[in-house]
Amino acid sequence: MGKGQGSKDDPDGAMVLKRQVGLVGGIALLVGTIIGSGIFISPKGVLRSTESLGMSLVIWMVCGVLAMLASLCYAELGTIIPKSGGEYAYLGEAFGPIPAYLFSWTYAIVLKPSSLAAITLTFGTYFSQLFVSGSCSAPTYLIKMWAVLAILLIAFINSYSVKWATRVQVVFTAAKVLALVIIIFVGFIRICQGYTEHLDPSISFEGSSTRIFAYGIAFYQGLWAYDSWNQLNFVTEELVNPKRYGCPKGWVQSSNLFVSDKKFSTYRLAFVSAREGHMMEILSMVHIKRFTPFPSIVFTSFIAILMLLPNDFDTLVNYFSFAAWLFYGATFTALLVLRYKYPNIERPIKVPIVIPIFVLLASVYLVIAPIIDKPELDFLYAVIFILAGLLLYYPFVHxxxxxxxxxxxxxxxxxxxxxxxSAKPIS
Structure with a gap:
């Protein structure tokens, strides 16, 4: 059996994923995530919760800062624990197998596939408009058909070659950056033409919501667009040089992405958790020629297609964000715990202690604020689903x-x- 560059076989015949994601591919993976469909959908949700344009812009700015600080914490975690799987690896190292299992159960089965479903539905909505006339809305079946085709196409690319996937990411990231530059340029032209009424604070902040906990949902909607700033941590084992992303002169980016980018990292979670014995064994296996987690890609794509049946975007985002920031908060806590457990371990990047403490407090707010402002059964269902994983953990894992x-x-x-x-990486 031929060995690919950067890969090696395990003594027992197992294989590891190839390290094929270089610096440019890694940056594209991250930058590509932030410039995605979320920015075209979330603004109305932010505006609905803040009730003013001015406060909406403040929320967007704070969301960007929060995502950046959170990504710095993950950069430290990724360089001291060089395993794929993101939060799964860090929670397991800091707190043991049960929190890690609950994370993988929640994300691999529901949240990541449903997130992909929402993104592909957005793609389907916009792409379907090319086939309808005038101001008519595209039929639901057409939107979902294109969404399914998008999932299948990107699954094929990610299954066939990691290099193909990263090249697609680079191309689409460049295209999206160009599109943003055009939009910004047009915006400045409009300002120069005299459309400046919304720059007046007395007008733009008029009617802002005075309920402090109501902004929790606004943050959910805004952070949805920034979500996936942690995606590079899901593919640590495929980075050519993981420490390069964490060194003082390296690149530390935060973001969210196009469909292909997000699926690239999403597939790896089921793969890693299966390798640890927390999911079906077949999901931990690697294709003998392509060196890609093919079973995990098929599994995740199948669930994502099932998730296309419902299409309530706001409910999906709020449900996703509540559970996501619950685990993000646990991961920031894990960073503090690992500082205590391993004070002398090499840290190519080490953030000031105030940063993980700040984002941990922000996580607590983001989890409790929506519940206090507007208690809904969706949040209770989310907690019940997370804990339901314990019913499977005891007999099948423990x-x-x-x-x-x-x-x-x-x-x-x-x-x-x-x-x-597949073989486990050597830490």
């Missing part, structure tokens, strides 16, 4: 309960997909 047909089924899928077990 006690390692297995049925006789499991090995036969796994072997069948292994031959069908042409995949082999």
């Amino acid at each position: 006690k390692k309960l297995s049925f006789k047909c499991n090995k036969t089924f796994t072997y069948f899928l292994q031959k069908l997909m042409r995949v082999v077990p």
Whole structure:
């Protein structure tokens, strides 16, 4: 069996993912995430909660600062724990297997696929308009058809080659940056033409909401557009030189992305958690020629397609954000715990202690504010679903309960997909 560049076989015949994501690809993965569909959908949600244009802009600015500070914390975590899986790896190292399992259960089964579903629905909505006339809205079936095709196309690219995926990211990131430059340029032209009424604070802040906890939902909507500033941490094992992203002269970016970028990192969560024994064994395997987590890609894409059935964007974003910031807060706490547990470990990047404390407090606010302002059953359902993972953890993970047909089924899928077990990275 040929070995790809940057990969090696395990003594037991297992394989590892290839380190093919270089500095440009890593930056594209991050920058591409922030310039995505969220920025075209979230503004109305932010405005609805803040009730003024001026306060909406303040929320957007604070969201950007918060995402940047959070990404700095993740840069430190990614260089001291060089494992893929993001929060899964850090929670496991700091608190043990149960919090890590609950994270992987929540994200791999629901939140990441549903996030992809929302993004592809957005793509389907805009792309479908090319096929309808005038001001008519595209039919739902057409929107979802294009969303499904987008998921399948990007799944194929990510399955076929990591290099293909990163090249697509670079191209689309460059295109989106160019589009933003054009939009900003047009905005300045409009200002020069005299359209400056909304620059007057007495007008732009008029009617701003006075309910402090109401801004929690506004932050959810804004941070949705910034979400995925942590995506590079999900593919740490595929970075050519992980420490390069964390050194003082290196690049530390935050962001969110186009469909292909987000799926690139999303697929890796199911792969890593399966490798740790927290999901089906087949999901931890790697294609023998492509060195990609093919079963994990198929699994995640299938769930994402199922998630296309409902399409309530606001409910999806609020549900996602509540659970996400619950785990983000736990991860910032993990950073503080690891500072205490391993004070002498090499840290290519080390953020001032005030930063993880600040983002941890922000996480607490983001979790409790929407509940205080407007209690809804959605938040209770989110907590119940997270804890429901314990019902599966005890028998199947802790006690390692297995049925006789499991090995036969796994072997069948292994031959069908042409995949082999993957080796754990050496920390």
